Amino acid sequence: MSKKLYELIARVMNVPADSIDDNSGPESIESWTSFKGYVLLYELESEFKVKFTIDEAIDVKKIADIKRHLENHGVIL
Amino acid sequence: MKGEQKLSYYINKAASLNNQTFDKKTRIAFLGSFTLNGLAETIQVKCAEQKIQCVTYVGAYNQYNQEILNSGSDLYKFNPDITFLFIDVRAALKDLFHHPYSISQEERKQFVNTITEEILNLTKKFSDTTKSKLVLANFNTPTFSPYGIFENKTEFGFKRMLYEINSKLEDALLNSDSIYVFDFAHFVVKFGEKNVFDYKQFFFGDMQINLDYIPHLATNLMSYVIAYSGMTKKCIVLDLDNTLWGGIVGEDGFNGIKLGLEPPGNVFVEFQKILLSLHQRGIILAINSKNNYDDAIMVINEHPYMILREEHFASLKINWTDKVSNMKEIADEINIGMDSIAFFDDDPVNREYMQVNLPEVLTVNLPHDPSEFVNILQNMNEFSVLNITHEDQQRGKMYAEQRKRSELEKSVPNLENFLKQLDLKVSIKNANEFTIPRISQLTLKTNQFNLTTKRYQENDIRKLSEDKNYLVRCAQVQDKFGDNGITAVFIVKKENQKEWVIDTFLLSCRVMGREVERGILSHIVNEAKNNHVEKIRAQFLPTAKNKPIEDFLPNCGFKKDNDSWVYSVNSPFVVPDCLTVSAE
Numbered sequence: 001m002s003k004k005l006y007e008l009i010a011r012v013m014n015v016p017a018d019s020i021d022d023n024s025g026p027e028s029i030e031s032w033t034s035f036k037g038y039v040l041l042y043e044l045e046s047e048f049k050v051k052f053t054i055d056e057a058i059d060v061k062k063i064a065d066i067k068r069h070l071e072n073h074g075v076i077l
Numbered sequence: 078m079k080g081e082q083k084l085s086y087y088i089n090k091a092a093s094l095n096n097q098t099f100d101k102k103t104r105i106a107f108l109g110s111f112t113l114n115g116l117a118e119t120i121q122v123k124c125a126e127q128k129i130q131c132v133t134y135v136g137a138y139n140q141y142n143q144e145i146l147n148s149g150s151d152l153y154k155f156n157p158d159i160t161f162l163f164i165d166v167r168a169a170l171k172d173l174f175h176h177p178y179s180i181s182q183e184e185r186k187q188f189v190n191t192i193t194e195e196i197l198n199l200t201k202k203f204s205d206t207t208k209s210k211l212v213l214a215n216f217n218t219p220t221f222s223p224y225g226i227f228e229n230k231t232e233f234g235f236k237r238m239l240y241e242i243n244s245k246l247e248d249a250l251l252n253s254d255s256i257y258v259f260d261f262a263h264f265v266v267k268f269g270e271k272n273v274f275d276y277k278q279f280f281f282g283d284m285q286i287n288l289d290y291i292p293h294l295a296t297n298l299m300s301y302v303i304a305y306s307g308m309t310k311k312c313i314v315l316d317l318d319n320t321l322w323g324g325i326v327g328e329d330g331f332n333g334i335k336l337g338l339e340p341p342g343n344v345f346v347e348f349q350k351i352l353l354s355l356h357q358r359g360i361i362l363a364i365n366s367k368n369n370y371d372d373a374i375m376v377i378n379e380h381p382y383m384i385l386r387e388e389h390f391a392s393l394k395i396n397w398t399d400k401v402s403n404m405k406e407i408a409d410e411i412n413i414g415m416d417s418i419a420f421f422d423d424d425p426v427n428r429e430y431m432q433v434n435l436p437e438v439l440t441v442n443l444p445h446d447p448s449e450f451v452n453i454l455q456n457m458n459e460f461s462v463l464n465i466t467h468e469d470q471q472r473g474k475m476y477a478e479q480r481k482r483s484e485l486e487k488s489v490p491n492l493e494n495f496l497k498q499l500d501l502k503v504s505i506k507n508a509n510e511f512t513i514p515r516i517s518q519l520t521l522k523t524n525q526f527n528l529t530t531k532r533y534q535e536n537d538i539r540k541l542s543e544d545k546n547y548l549v550r551c552a553q554v555q556d557k558f559g560d561n562g563i564t565a566v567f568i569v570k571k572e573n574q575k576e577w578v579i580d581t582f583l584l585s586c587r588v589m590g591r592e593v594e595r596g597i598l599s600h601i602v603n604e605a606k607n608n609h610v611e612k613i614r615a616q617f618l619p620t621a622k623n624k625p626i627e628d629f630l631p632n633c634g635f636k637k638d639n640d641s642w643v644y645s646v647n648s649p650f651v652v653p654d655c656l657t658v659s660a661e
Contacts, residue, residue, distance in 0.1 A: 035114040035115070036286070038281060042084075042289075043085055046083075054277055057281055
């Protein structure tokens with residue numbers, strides 16, 4: 001599941017999947033604008049069949065945050 | 078409904094488009110009162126799919142007023158061809174969006190007048206400042222009203238305010254040839270308010286169109302881009318078995334095919350009705366079918382539930398020849414380019430064969446289930462036009478007349494006899510309010526018999542026609558079979574007292590090969606003579622498509638002079654004796 005997550009993030013951010021890790025985020029990935037960040041959340045919702053709350057959406061600062069929120073919604077990574 | 082990719086696909090794809098170049102180019106600006114991120118990238122990709130190179134400009138968030146009112150703004154520096162303006166209903170109504178009943182009915186009416194006037198003033202400033210087309214989105218009507226079910230019992234209530242603004246905008250812009258109202262309200266109806274508007278996105282970043290629906294919105298907006306770029310498809314070529322009716326007439330017989338009031342026959346009746354409605358507004362229809370001619374034509378002429386009859390088709394290729402050869406013959410007969418044709422065939426093998434051999438033809442990917450055909454056809458934006466002229470509405474009838482001409486041509490021994498029997502009359506007309514839309518349309522659409530392929534929007538034609546240094550004329554061509562309508566245009570620049578320059582000279586493919594061009598040129602030569610002009614200069618600017626006009630100038634006595642051609646007005650010009658030319 002983790003691999004699927006990384007692949008989706010890499011696709012949306014247009015970067016190689018092996019260039020990102022749990023600490024990657026807007027600061028380390030140049031293409032991660034606030035808009036792209038929202039596009040990512042939107043695609044994650046559709047891929048993992050979850051609905052993030054607005055608090056969760058605002059809270060994402062790095063990939064580890066996404067993992068944490070996905071796990072809170074019962075997604076096993 | 079067309080499947081759409083995710084928005085991220087378009088955003089990333091747009092980033093890799095930089096190396097692609099296409100002949101057609103367009104500049105598109107987006108202005109909005111809310112976040113429109115992703116829309117420009119999606120349009121860029123959709124343009125590239127249509128072989129249009131698109132450069133975009135996205136105005137700063139909610140700065141549309143400043144961008145339009147300041148003549149030196151980045152918007153005007155960008156010099157767009159098309160500008161899309163989205164003002165959302167909250168921005169328009171301000172506090173009244175939440176509290177419409179905090180003021181009286183009269184005050185609501187007054188507010189509607191004021192806001193409409195403000196928007197119209199913006200559009201006026203815009204069209205006074207730039208040549209760009211403006212596409213203004215109208216207002217969707219939110220389903221929530223504080224009055225709930227009593228809303229419709231309230232005089233000039235919240236919803237009525239929005240209906241009224243939309244209708245006032247539409248009325249005021251009805252006759253504008255540079256400003257168009259995009260029916261955003263209808264877009265929301267089509268996809269549903271709960272889908273298009275997502276509160277979380279709205280709160281997160283004032284994104285008022287759900288990211289999943291940005292690609293759908295872009296598809297809708299592409300109608301304007303396709304029409305503006307002259308990429309509109311002119312002709313639908315149809316298969317018969319399992320496309321216009323269910324089953325195979327050669328096997329199931331006249332009475333066995335599925336076509337009627339009951340399912341699944343009603344599917345095909347409805348599909349034909351939509352095709353007929355497109356035909357009535359000017360789309361040419363033709364048949365390309367592997368079938369026994371007698372079996373198929375009997376259905377077309379005699380089946381009680383057939384909607385499309387022989388008279389609706391400009392060409393009927395019903396035979397056992399391969400479909401690509403048939404398609405080439407259809408294009409030749411109707412005299413249109415392959416890229417003006419859309420092809421409908423239920424058989425994936427035939428579609429693949431067409432796509433491989435004639436990739437310029439738009440082969441429509443029909444689903445296996447015929448009940449989806451209507452939806453596919455109704456959602457195509459490839460037939461979009463910015464204007465429907467009288468000529469468009471008459472086109473179906475004109476092509477039926479064309480078939481009769483072809484029959485006459487085959488029955489007489491040579492071209493000369495054929496042309497004499499046609500009794501051709503060419504009437505030269507000035508550019509005026511009635512002819513300007515058609516003149517512009519012909520400059521935008523004509524590719525083959527077009528000397529310079531200069532494209533002019535209606536405003537350009539209007540300005541040229543008001544300029545005393547230009548002659549802007551068109552020609553109506555009639556013959557014994559009927560009226561071909563306005564089918565030729567010429568624009569002449571009076572360079573000086575001794576020399577005129579032909580800026581534009583074009584003829585619709587509908588009247589090519591009948592000496593009409595010589596008749597029109599003789600008129601220009603005579604008018605030049607009457608004005609004591611000595612030389613007429615013209616240029617042939619070759620394109621991939623205008624080979625038919627390549628030899629026109631030398632054949633008419635023009636002599637090469639560096640990169641242009643010159644006609645000495647004193648040399649005798651032979652007017653074809655098969656036609657008469659008159660002028661207003």
